[in-house]
Amino acid sequence: xxxxxxxxxxxxxxxxxxxxxxxxxxxxxxxxxxxxxxxxxxxxxxxxxxxxxxxxxxxxxxxxxxxxxxxxxxxxxxxxxxxxxxxxxxxxxxxxxxxxxxxxxxxxxxxxxxxxxxxxxxxxxxxxxxxxxxxxxxxxxxxxxxxxxxxxxxxxxxxxxxxxxxxxxxxxxxxxxxxxxxxxxxxxxxxxxxxxxxxxxxxxxxxxxxxxxxxxxxxxxxxxxxxxxxxxxxxxxxxxxxxxxxxxxxxxxxxxxxxxxxxxxxxxxxxxxxxxxxxxxxxxxxxxxxxxxxxxxxxxxxxxxxxxxxxxxxxxxxxxxxxxxxxxxxxxxxxxxxxxxxxxxxxxxxxxxxxxxx
Amino acid sequence: xxxxxxxxxxxxxxxxxxxxxxxxxxxxxxxxxxxxxxxxxxxxxxxxxxxxxxxxxxxxxxxxxxxxxxxxxxxxxxxxxxxxxxxxxxxxxxxxxxxxxxxxxxxxxxxxxxxxxxxxxxxxxxxxxxxxxxxxxxxxxxxxxxxxxxxxxxxxxxxxxxxxxxxxxxxxxxxxxxxxxxxxxxxxxxxxxxxxxxxxxxxxxxxxxxxxxxxxxxxxxxxxxxxxxxxxxxxxxxxxxxxxxxxxxxxxxxxxxxxxxxxxxxxxxxxxxxxxxxxxxxxxxxxxxxxxxxxxxxxxxxx
Numbered sequence: 153x154x155x156x157x158x159x160x161x162x163x164x165x166x167x168x169x170x171x172x173x174x175x176x177x178x179x180x181x182x183x184x185x186x187x188x189x190x191x192x193x194x195x196x197x198x199x200x201x202x203x204x205x206x207x208x209x210x211x212x213x214x215x216x217x218x219x220x221x222x223x224x225x226x227x228x229x230x231x232x233x234x235x236x237x238x239x240x241x242x243x244x245x246x247x248x249x250x251x252x253x254x255x256x257x258x259x260x261x262x263x264x265x266x267x268x269x270x271x272x273x274x275x276x277x278x279x280x281x282x283x284x285x286x287x288x289x290x291x292x293x294x295x296x297x298x299x300x301x302x303x304x305x306x307x308x309x310x311x312x313x314x315x316x317x318x319x320x321x322x323x324x325x326x327x328x329x330x331x332x333x334x335x336x337x338x339x340x341x342x343x344x345x346x347x348x349x350x351x352x353x354x355x356x357x358x359x360x361x362x363x364x365x366x367x368x369x370x371x372x373x374x375x376x377x378x379x380x381x382x383x384x385x386x387x388x389x390x391x392x393x394x395x396x397x398x399x400x401x402x403x404x405x406x407x408x409x410x411x412x413x414x415x416x417x418x419x420x421x422x423x424x425x426x427x428x429x430x431x432x433x434x435x436x437x438x439x440x441x442x443x444x445x446x447x448x449x450x451x452x453x454x455x456x457x458x459x460x461x462x463x464x465x466x467x468x469x470x471x472x473x474x475x476x477x478x479x480x481x482x483x484x485x486x487x488x489x490x491x492x493x494x495x496x497x498x499x500x501x502x503x504x505x506x507x508x509x510x
Numbered sequence: 511x512x513x514x515x516x517x518x519x520x521x522x523x524x525x526x527x528x529x530x531x532x533x534x535x536x537x538x539x540x541x542x543x544x545x546x547x548x549x550x551x552x553x554x555x556x557x558x559x560x561x562x563x564x565x566x567x568x569x570x571x572x573x574x575x576x577x578x579x580x581x582x583x584x585x586x587x588x589x590x591x592x593x594x595x596x597x598x599x600x601x602x603x604x605x606x607x608x609x610x611x612x613x614x615x616x617x618x619x620x621x622x623x624x625x626x627x628x629x630x631x632x633x634x635x636x637x638x639x640x641x642x643x644x645x646x647x648x649x650x651x652x653x654x655x656x657x658x659x660x661x662x663x664x665x666x667x668x669x670x671x672x673x674x675x676x677x678x679x680x681x682x683x684x685x686x687x688x689x690x691x692x693x694x695x696x697x698x699x700x701x702x703x704x705x706x707x708x709x710x711x712x713x714x715x716x717x718x719x720x721x722x723x724x725x726x727x728x729x730x731x732x733x734x735x736x737x738x739x740x741x742x743x744x745x746x747x748x749x750x751x752x753x754x755x756x757x758x759x760x761x762x763x764x765x766x767x768x769x770x771x772x773x774x775x776x777x778x779x780x781x782x783x784x785x786x787x788x789x790x791x792x793x794x795x796x797x798x799x800x801x802x803x804x805x806x807x808x809x810x811x812x813x
């Protein structure tokens with residue numbers, strides 16, 4: 153599998169063209185005007201400073217979950233569990249934030265809340281990681297199961313566990329020191345949009361993670377494991393441990409996405425907050441694979457789709473954008489494969505299978 | 511009535527058997543797809559899409575049979591798309607599965623609003639009418655969907671073992687390059703296998719929707735994923751996969767039957783099937799080897 157390499161630009165462009173085509177066809181089939189709807193999408197997103205802010209707000213958790221999935225993907229693992237890891241991470245951020253004394257300075261409160269969220273996300277990823285490393289259970293199945301378990305476990309913790317305010321499904325407000333300020337405090341023109349400085353943490357995190365792929369031993373090792381685990385095992389790299397670590401770190405990063413949901417937006421955790429961002433992160437990682445700019449672009453793209461969906465929702469169901477996300481993911485993957493084959497690069501077939509016929 | 515009485519009651523058994531049908535169909539779809547060498551996590555989306563197709567067709571025509579046909583055809587279509595993307599387009603099967611599940615989840619909600627102006631559920635449909643006035647036992651045992659599911663399990667088991675098509679299908683799953691070398695058209699076989707698996711899964715989606723007499727957004731509820739786990743736990747074999755589905759269905763039924771019977775928070779019961787899946791994966795890995803291994807060519811291309 154060609155998991156470690158990054159996307160080619162023409163493939164991304166081709167994928168987007170197909171996505172645009174799908175948008176037009178679906179809107180037209182629904183009986184609306186593609187031109188008018190595209191206008192609405194633009195106005196609701198990049199056309200106004202508020203809209204642009206909302207796109208940044210939507211893109212923030214996507215960026216975190218995107219790098220989370222990307223890191224695991226680098227090692228050849230599909231972390232479909234970012235959704236659940238983000239959910240338990242958000243719960244942890246909310247609970248820790250709410251239990252801090254009101255006057256806690258930000259320098260203490262924020263690291264505590266984020267650290268707790270990352271620990272919770274890591275813990276949630278630890279189960280599939282151990283199942284993978286110790287028992288060989290495929291991480292796709294186990295991470296999906298952990299997503300479902302997270303749903304119930306969070307409901308349980310909020311309800312029976314008494315973490316929610318009585319009669320609600322939300323935690324108390326987090327201490328003000330644990331809040332991440334909104335971008336509009338510096339850029340008043342964002343006009344009340346919910347974008348926060350969490351975005352900057354996300355961008356920094358993206359460069360940190362993608363930079364580590366080349367600059368750290370761990371990063372290089374998981375990249376090589378993703379390409380050829382057997383060869384790395386022969387090189388005495390502890391493959392099993394690296395895979396487990398990659399998945400746990402991936403879970404921690406997904407947990408950190410609560411910066412954009414709990415700490416940067418609501419100021420408390422409630423059931424369902426940030427839902428969908430984990431699956432969106434899969435799309436971000438598949439599109440932006442391995443490159444910081446690619447991941448940021450992908451997060452902005454899918455953030456635009458989400459916000460654009462809200463802008464047209466009165467005329468065309470916003471779920472249109474979920475369909476488009478799936479179409480774009482497929483189209484980009486297809487185009488990438490086609491371009492790679494035309495360029496005469498190695499196809500995605502494992503070498504062993506290729507030797508058999510050529 | 512104590513909780514124990516409820517567990518061994520006829521309702522519980524009937525509920526379990528009914529719940530097994532969508533699981534079983536999806537698992538058989540998974541067996542067909544994966545034994546041919548194509549990983550299929552799109553089972554979840556297939557169940558969901560075919561459930562809506564069945565309800566929409568049945569609602570539009572008033573005929574339960576039309577709904578079944580639509581559900582099966584829709585399932586086959588999703589399977590075909592997955593096969594085209596993975597086998598011909600050569601994109602990663604997990605990527606394709608994720609994308610198809612996303613399209614199915616968003617697309618069904620989209621269509622729900624387009625067709626019925628609702629974001630949560632369709633109008634109710636009659637479903638399949640049979641056995642008016644029969645007892646609970648007879649209605650459970652002679653449920654046409656159950657009989658069809660059992661027939662399909664038997665047919666798939668026989669086909670994989672005894673027929674030329676089945677042997678070739680397995681050859682594609684075990685060693686696509688070798689199969690290709692002896693003249694099996696790997697691409698065609700796999701496309702057929704995944705589409706056929708999609709059709710079987712589509713029957714499961716239809717049964718799911720008919721059971722509730724309507725379509726509800728997200729009604730597949732992870733059953734496709736659990737079915738896939740059942741396939742893995744059972745070593746990619748039809749009958750054991752069906753039995754594993756029965757076990758998962760029992761946990762599902764437990765949750766419904768016990769809902770008002772115990773003081774346990776509902777979430778504890780809701781978690782059960784998923785926790786059981788994880789436990790099952792661990793248990794099966796302990797005795798991995800022999801018959802319970804994955805098809806060797808799973809995810810590989812012929813050239």
